[in-house]
Amino acid sequence: MRSPTLPAASDSVVEATVLPRLIRLGPNLCVAAFTLMKLLPARFMLDRAEQRGELAPDTTVLETSSGTFALGLAMVCRLRGYPLVIVGDPAIDPALRRRLGELGARVEICTEPSPRGGFQQARLDRLEELRAVYPNHYVPGQYDNPDNPNAYAAVAEQIAETIGAVDCLVGPVGSGGSTGGTAAFLRLPQPHMRLIGVDTSPSAIFGQTDGPRIVRGLGNSLVPPNVSHAAYDEVHWTGPAEVVRATRELHARHALYMGPTSGASFLVARWYAERNPDAQVVAFLPDEGHRYQDSVYRDEWLAERGLLDGPAATVPRTVTDPGDAVGGWARMEWRRRSLDDALRGAAARPGPVPVPVPAPVSVSVSGEQ
DSSP states (O other), rough: OOOTOOOOOOOSSHHHSSSOOEEEEEEEEEEEEOSBBHHHHHHHHHHHHTTTOOOOOOOEEEEOOSHHHHHHHHHHHHHTTTEEEEEEOOOOOOOHHHHHTTTTTTEEEESOOBBTHHHHHHHHHHHHHHHHOSSSOOOOTTTTTTTHHHTHHHHHHHHHTOOOSSSSSEOOOOOSHHHHHHHHHTTTTTTOOOEEEEEOOOOTTTTTOOOOOOTTTTTOOOOTOOOOGGGEEEEEEEEEEHHHHHHHHHHHHHHOOHHHHHHHHHHHHHHHHHHHSSSSSEEEEEEGGGGTTTTOOOOHHHHHHOOOOOOOSSSSOOOOSGGOOOOSEEEEOTTOOOOHEEEEEEEHHSSSSOOOOOOOOOOOOOTTT
């Protein structure tokens, strides 16, 4: 007979790991450390699609991803019996591709980037072609499906019940779901809570021209519609040297073996917490570091890229134009403006002309209401 003091066993690994562990790293700094953050929206999107009648046992799930959202979908689809096709690009490392295959997913790799929008646009184009190949399909569409940010209501509730009032939330911005969604719910009782988005450069998300990036998991070639720019009070672009050192320090000092997006978030959150000792700060750590054993956690890989002993900033420089943030660690007061308003404000100031920004690309969602 089970002791009444012990929690019940979870029905699956998804249910057991979908929410983060909340860990205090300092007097005013807590982290929400996920095993796999994208597992939460993957489960929630399929839950909602099932409730709307958009998924039947023979429905094929189609999605574009070269990272953890693909893995989250593969886990949920395997346990629920849905066929899954993932459209990715060469950023899918062999270990992740093997895991996806073992979970029953079919993986298609786009080998050539689109002239505009890079590999992410090429993946979206291929996804559209696959709709005709699989007439009975469902596309979760992490970039523009409102179920993505809505999934994080559960995290906001967990944070509010465990930590209480939060003055500042910090997290990396990719699809826009985690930071924007969580902040929207936390701000219902606390409208003045500060939200800091973390990106890297060059990245289109907050107004830069896209380009090659060293740090995986940060940055985007397109502007996902789920990114609610007007939700952010401040934006930081973190350089690879700073991200790598913060990631390694997170493990060496706090025994948190996380990926580089987590290191970037920790870097910015610690900086803000140290300068605002009366503010309760929470930082998102999106995934664990096992995928990065041969990169971020291997000295030879870092040395080949000049990241082991090269200069790394200890504080960000402040800019007023996203174009000036390219390279190293920089921050900009975003002030809850739309992307267009922020760039117009930058253009109105003396200085360099702002870089052109790709327009947001809408990704249609099969059956979305």
